[in-house]
Amino acid sequence: AAGLSDVVSVIVGTAVRSLEQLIEEKAEPFDLVFIDADKESNPDYLRLSLALSRPGTVIIGDNVVRKGRVGDLNNQDPDVLGVRKFFEQAASDRRLDTTAVQTVGSKGWDGFSITLVSA
Known part of the structure; x- marks a missing residue:
């Protein structure tokens, strides 16, 4: 069985460059992507995340309201x-x-999106 050290790695750098690096390295597709970085770059994160996705991958975007x-x-x-x-x-x-879900809490109005990759 694989140990935790066999499956965890840390990539240091900007999110866009890190995703590009994973694509260049032909990383295995992700089951779950959580986007919670600068919102201005969300379109880039989605585009690059799709290159690392497969049918069934779930992409969550945080703070989208x-x-x-x-x-x-x-x-x-x-x-x-x-x-x-x-x-x-x-x-x-x-x-x-x-779909997007609005939440209300201590931070005020906020929410998250849930995206399912189907094909």
Whole structure:
């Protein structure tokens, strides 16, 4: 049986570069991807995560409601625009089924998305 040291590694660098490195190394596809970095780059994280996914992979995007600002079309904050583009990409990709869940807690309005890769 594989020990923990056989399956855990740490990659140091920016998220985009780290994902690109995994793709270059032909890493095994992931079962679960959790995106919780700068929201402006969410479209890049989704695109690169898809290259590391297979049917059945679940991609979770954190903090995607942005206190309701994502729904305010006048809001041009780079993080809000990144989340919108993330959802536009997910909606236009036939391989993906995505939903968002709004949560309310100590941080205020927030939420997460759940995306299932189907093909």
